Amino acid sequence: MDEHKKYPNKLGIIGWLGGGRWGIERYLYTLHRITGLGILLYFCLHIFVTSSRLFGMNAWEKWMGFFKSPIFKMGEFLVFVGFAFHALNGIRLILIEFGFAVGKAEEPVYPYKSSLNTQRPLMVIVMVVAAVLIVAGGYQFLGFVH
């Protein structure tokens, strides 16, 4: 981790706000981090709350009843949205990490083609799938089906 000292991160968290010339994928990076932190917070609390099952049916139903209020339902849906986004964007990141969907290596002839453009379709596909998941989850959260 010593390499960081050579290039100090001057912008810090402010740097998450601007995409610069990296385009939409850079904003997905910011969202990936925000959703990741949100899910981690939820997950840690989730471990404690679901442990209440050990104290029997009454303790469990007391907690689950508490979380049935609209404000917690809304929050739970936000976690679901965060999960859907983080999961699908994560698939994209892993595919790109292993060199899939970024196009074949080519001789650099002007005008250069950027891998940022060749990977764009993958971004569109995963975001559409995430949107479908969010709609399906939202359909249930809003109580259209029981």
Place this chain on the structure above:
Amino acid sequence: MKETRYWTWHMLAGIVILFLLGIHMITMHLDAILGWFNPAGGEAVDWGNVVARAKMAIYAVIYIALLAAALYHGFYGFRTILFELGLKHGAQSIINILFVVMGICLFVLGSWVAIKFHVIAQIA
């Protein structure tokens, strides 16, 4: 080299989570549409469904595997975000120790609940 290996584990944990949390999310949030793993009917968090799922040993295994993968993935991710801010060596060591201790504590708590409740559910 160590850092590269941690990053590889982070990605592998991500793939494990994709499958296991996928099952969890389908069970909990698409139950009204798909109705998987909710034998008692009603809502996925109803006591009858919780007990019915806990009766299956595979669920305890899934929970513990998901717990381990998710804790590693989550805390490694958080660590990456913090380290990226250019922390001093001492601060990095404190974060490393803190996250390992927190991860192990949460893993022990969660696994203990999953195993103990599996035993309770078998009697119920």
